[in-house]
Amino acid sequence: MDTRVICRQSGLCAALVGLILATGCKRESSPAPGSAAASDPPKSAGPITINVIDAAGTLQLVQDAMEAYRAKKPGKIDKFTFTKAPAPELPGKLKAMQSAGSVNIDLVLGGTDILAAGIEQGLWTRILPDHLDVFPHVIDNYTDQARAMQKLAQDQALAVVFMPAGPLLEYNPDAVKAPPTTPAELLAWCKEHKNRFIYARPANSGPGRTFLMGLPYLLGDKDPADPLKGWDKTWAFLKDLDSCIEYYPSGTSATMKEFGEGSRDMTMTVTGWDINPRALGIVPEKYKVAAFKDMTWVNDTQFMIVPKGLAPERLAVVLDLMAFLLEPEQQAMTYDKGYFYPGPAVKGVTLAMAPKASQDVIKQFGRPEYDEWLARFPHHPPLDAKAMVAAFRRWDEEVGAQKTNK
Numbered sequence: 001m002d003t004r005v006i007c008r009q010s011g012l013c014a015a016l017v018g019l020i021l022a023t024g025c026k027r028e029s030s031p032a033p034g035s036a037a038a039s040d041p042p043k044s045a046g047p048i049t050i051n052v053i054d055a056a057g058t059l060q061l062v063q064d065a066m067e068a069y070r071a072k073k074p075g076k077i078d079k080f081t082f083t084k085a086p087a088p089e090l091p092g093k094l095k096a097m098q099s100a101g102s103v104n105i106d107l108v109l110g111g112t113d114i115l116a117a118g119i120e121q122g123l124w125t126r127i128l129p130d131h132l133d134v135f136p137h138v139i140d141n142y143t144d145q146a147r148a149m150q151k152l153a154q155d156q157a158l159a160v161v162f163m164p165a166g167p168l169l170e171y172n173p174d175a176v177k178a179p180p181t182t183p184a185e186l187l188a189w190c191k192e193h194k195n196r197f198i199y200a201r202p203a204n205s206g207p208g209r210t211f212l213m214g215l216p217y218l219l220g221d222k223d224p225a226d227p228l229k230g231w232d233k234t235w236a237f238l239k240d241l242d243s244c245i246e247y248y249p250s251g252t253s254a255t256m257k258e259f260g261e262g263s264r265d266m267t268m269t270v271t272g273w274d275i276n277p278r279a280l281g282i283v284p285e286k287y288k289v290a291a292f293k294d295m296t297w298v299n300d301t302q303f304m305i306v307p308k309g310l311a312p313e314r315l316a317v318v319l320d321l322m323a324f325l326l327e328p329e330q331q332a333m334t335y336d337k338g339y340f341y342p343g344p345a346v347k348g349v350t351l352a353m354a355p356k357a358s359q360d361v362i363k364q365f366g367r368p369e370y371d372e373w374l375a376r377f378p379h380h381p382p383l384d385a386k387a388m389v390a391a392f393r394r395w396d397e398e399v400g401a402q403k404t405n406k
Contacts, residue, residue: 047078048317050106055087056206058109058302060339061161065330069321076317086251087114088203094123094307103309106318111302113203113392115157116385118305124156125306125315134319138326146345148381149301157303160325161334162345164374165300166207166270167214169290170283175265179290183218183237189266190244197245198255199268201404203392205252210298211268212238212391213382217296225383227391238399247403256282270300271370275338279365289367297379302340328353337361341370 052059052066059082070077085093087110097103108114118124128135138158142150146162153159169186171179175196180186190197202209215234216224223230249255252273259267260283269289277283304322306315324330326346332353334343338361342351351359383391396404 047075048314049079049081050077050314050318050321051081051104052083052107052109053090053105054082054084055090055108055110055114056302057084057339058111058161059084061302061334061336061343062109062325062330065325065333066321068330069324073320076320086204087111087117090114091117091121091123094118095121098123098307098309101309103307105307106310106314107321108305108307109160109302110305111206111300112152112382112385112388113209115153115303115305116383116388119154119156119385120389123307125308125310126155127153127158127306127319128155131319134323135326138323141326141346143345143347145299145379146301149299152301152381152384153303154385157305158322158326159301159345160304160322161302161340161343163270163272163300163340163342164297164379165210165272166268167211167292167295167298168269168271168274169266169292170259170269170274171266171288171290172259172262172284173286173288179266179288181290181293183215183292187237187241190241193265194244195246196265197267198249198258198264199245200249200252200255201400202395204250205255206300207252207255207268207270207273208248209382209388209392210270210300212395213298213388214292214296217298217380218292218294224380225387227383227387227394231391235394235398238395242399242403245403248400250404259283259287271341271367272339274367275341275362275365276336279337279361285365289369291369291373291377295373295377297374297377298382299379300340300382301345333358335359335362338365341366 063082066080070080090108091114094105097105135158139147139150142159143162146159149162150159169179180189199205199211200208202212215237216231219233219237221231221233255267256273256277258264260277274289278285278287304325306318310318328346328349331344331346331349333355334340335351335354335358336343337358351362382388
C-alpha cells in the first residue's frame with residue numbers, strides 16, 4: 001500500500017526539517033549581495049544534491065517525474081533529499097535560514113496556504129518575468145482554470161497541478177441516510193449527532209480551507225473575497241458549528257484516519273481527498289460524497305516555489321527541473337492515485353496519457369457525478385495571499401483556538 005499520503009502532516013516530518021537545518025546538508029551558502037559569486041555567471045560544479053520540502057503532499061504527484069529528470073540529465077542532479085513539513089511551520093524556519101545567509105532548501109512544493117504565508121513574509125524568488133527564458137510559454141500552456149490560479153502566485157511560483165476541489169461532504173452511508181445539502185442542514189445534523197462531524201484546521205488542510213472559503217458563497221455573505229469585513233454569516237455559522245465538533249485535527253490525514261476507522265460519520269472533502277484515501281484503503285470504498293445545493297467550486301492548485309537565497313548555479317538547475325515537470329509527459333503522471341484529481345495543470349493532458357495504474361484507480365474509485373457537478377456549478381479561485389492569511393488567522397483565533405492540535 002502506498003502510504004505517502006499518511007506522513008504528509010506528521011510531527012516526524014517537522015522534525016526532519018529541523019535535521020536539515022542542523023546539518024546544513026553539506027552545501028554551499030548563498031552568496032552575499034554584491035559578492036563576486038552573486039554577479040559572476042553560474043559555474044558548472046558537476047551533479048548536485050537538490051533538497052526538496054513538501055508542504056502539501058505534492059511529492060505523491062511529482063516525485064517519479066523528478067527522479068526521471070535526474071536519470072535523463074545525470075550531469076545536473078546527483079540525488080534528491082525529500083522532506084515533508086506542515087505548512088504553518090515552514091515559513092519561520094525558512095526566514096531563519098535566510099537571515100543566517102544559509103538556505104538549505106532548494107525547492108518548496110506546496111499549496112495556496114504556504115504560498116500565501118511566504119508571499120506575506122517575502123520568502124520567495126520571483127520566477128516571472130525574471131526567468132521567462134526558461135518558461136517562455138508557460139502561461140499560454142496552462143488550462144484556463146489553472147491560468148486563473150497562477151495569478152495567485154504573484155509571479156513568485158509556478159502551478160504544477162490543478163484540482164477543482166470543493167467543498168464537498170463525504171459520509172458513511174450506513175450512518176448518514178440523507179446527507180445535508182445546505183449549511184443549515186449540516187448544522188442541524190451536527191447538533192443531532194454531536195462529535196460525529198469533523199474537519200481539519202484550514203491553515204494546514206486543503207478540505208478545511210476549501211470549506212472555509214466556500215461557505216461565503218453558500219451562505220450569501222456580502223463579500224466572499226473579504227474575510228474580515230465581508231464574512232459575517234460565515235463566522236457566525238462556524239462558531240455555531242463549533243458547538244458540536246469535538247476538536248480540529250492539525251491536518252487532513254488525521255481527519256481521514258478517524259473518518260475511515262468509524263470514529264466520525266461525516267467530514268469535509270475535495271475531489272482528490274475523496275478518491276485517494278479510498279484507493280489506499282484508508283477510507284472504505286463504499287463511502288459517498290454529496291454536493292451542496294448551488295455550490296461554488298473553490299479551485300485549488302499546488303505550486304513549485306523557490307526560496308530566496310539560492311546560489312545562481314543551483315537556481316539554474318532548479319528552474320530547469322521545474323520546466324521539465326510542466327512538460328505533458330510528466331504532467332500525465334499527476335493523475336497518480338487520484339490524490340489531486342484530476343491533476344494536470346497544462347492543456348491537452350488526458351487520462352489516456354497517464355500510467356495504466358492511474359487509469360485503473362480513476363476507473364474504480366472516481367465518481368461519475370463529478371463531471372456533471374463540474375459542468376453545473378460555477379468555479380472561483382481561492383482568496384489571494386493577504387486575504388487567505390487573514391482568514392486563517394481569524395479562524396485560528398475565533399473558531400479553533402481551544403480545540404486544535406488535540
